[in-house]
Amino acid sequence: MAKRDYYEILGISKSATAAEIKKAYRKMALKYHPDKNPDDKEAETKFKEAAEAYEVLSNADKKARYDQFGHQAFDGAGGFGGGGGMNMDDIFSQFGDIFGGAFGGGGGFSGFSGGFGGGQRRVKGSNLRIRVKLTLEEIANGVEKKIKVKRKVQAEGTTYKTCSTCNGSGQVTRVTNTILGRMQTATTCTTCGGAGQSIDKKPADADAQGLKVKEETVSIKIPAGVVDGMQLKVSGKGNEAPGNGVSGDLLVAIEEQAHPTLQREGDNLHYDMYVSVPDAVLGTSKEIDTVTGKVRIKVEAGVQSGKILRLRGKGIPSINGYGTGDLLVHVNVWTPKTLSKQQKEFFESMREDEHFSPKPESSDKSFFEKVKDMFS
Known part of the structure; x- marks a missing residue:
């Protein structure tokens, strides 16, 4: 099921300021807080x-990526997300500052407890971060x-007991x-760091x-179309927490390696193809690299x-699901730097030949027109 637009959820526009985003979130959280709506799944x-x-929207970097790529900037596949897969512990621990004195104490609610009825905060x-x-x-x-x-990870043989300072509440x-x-x-x-538990017994190591x-092998599914610098998240594969806490996340930063013949520009790819003067005059076919293997293309005389x-369609798939980019092949006619005596005589004889005189047609665009077309 497709996720709802984040701006629609908070009832704000894309031009909303940081203060407006915070205010809208606080309003929604006060309205739908589980302590105020017990046993209400909706x-x-x-x-x-x-x-x-x-x-996502309160973080400038994440907001910029969401505005550009939508949910797929974080979701990817198999459990990635800017906030996807958040549980109540994530929410209560990360966003408590938004509410100020509205919860806890005499505010009428049980506070940020990681549960629904004022239990222990986990x-x-x-x-962890990897590249x-x-x-x-x-x-x-x-x-x-x-x-x-x-x-x-929790060491085998480690046991915990209820913290005597907070009686397990954290x-x-x-x-x-x-x-x-x-x-x-x-x-x-301060005794248990909010865990509600303290060490009872633990091994020496x-x-x-x-x-x-502990070293573990983690399987990471990376969706097509990611960009250099994008960060994906694998939930629960960071460091474990002591006691009955929840594991942190594994943050995966994408680093794109340079390709020997292809250059990326957004979802499009560029390839420089060199042809000889005879091939440019007579026409030929060339085998070139693509990201799905080699293809042969025809070069007209x-x-x-x-x-x-x-x-078309030989570029990079859009991470936001908007189709696939193209492969742009740039033709470069290679002019020889050294010639034999016979070759020089041939080209000398062609200097005045009308077929060798430049006669650009209206369809032969200038360099600046081609650049303009590429960016339009």
Whole structure:
């Protein structure tokens, strides 16, 4: 099922300011917060949608990528997303600052607890970041990569007990008397870091949180059409959290490798094809590289240097699902730098021949007209 537009979810325009985006999200979250709508699946869905939309639109870099590529800038395939796959722990832990004093204490709700009724807040493990190099062929066709990742996991034999400071809630509540009356605030427990649990027993090779580094092979499905610098997310493949926390995410940065003969420009590809003077005069056929293999193209007799041959659909698929780009073949007539005596005599005899005199036709566009066409 297709995702709803993030701007539509928050009820704002694409020109909305950061303050307007924040205000719209706060309004939606207050309306559909699960504590205010218990056992309401529709409200829960809208609450998550609003959080996902805000997570993308409040970040300038993610917003720019979403405006350009839509959901596929993050979704890709198999669990990627700017906020896709967010659970309630993600939402409560990442967006609590939006609500200020509206939740928690005397605000009428149970606060950001990671649950629906004021239970323990679950800690999320830290994210991991890796860079994956892709060839142009892999980008054009999509690829599944198996990458070895060193991530922290709970060491075997580690056990936890309820934190005695916060009694397992992950938060410490303080009541302060002010001129406005008694005010109640909740802060993260410094003893357990908000996990609600502390180490009971752990093996000698585990760290202070009961975690140890383990190398794992992670399968990453990369969709066709990704661009250099794009970041994908594999949910739950970052570092694990101690106790009953949730794992962080694996963030995958795309690095596009240079191709020996093809150059990318958006979804289009460019290829420089060199032909000899005899081939340009008489016509020929040439085998050239594409991202799906080699193809043979026909070069008409009398072809002019600078002519562009367009092979439709031989470029890169649009990551946003808007078709596939083209392969633009640039014809370059190669002029020999050294000639034999006989060859020189032949060309000398052709100097005054009318067939060798330049006679550009209206269809033979100038260099500047070709450049203009390419960018129009």
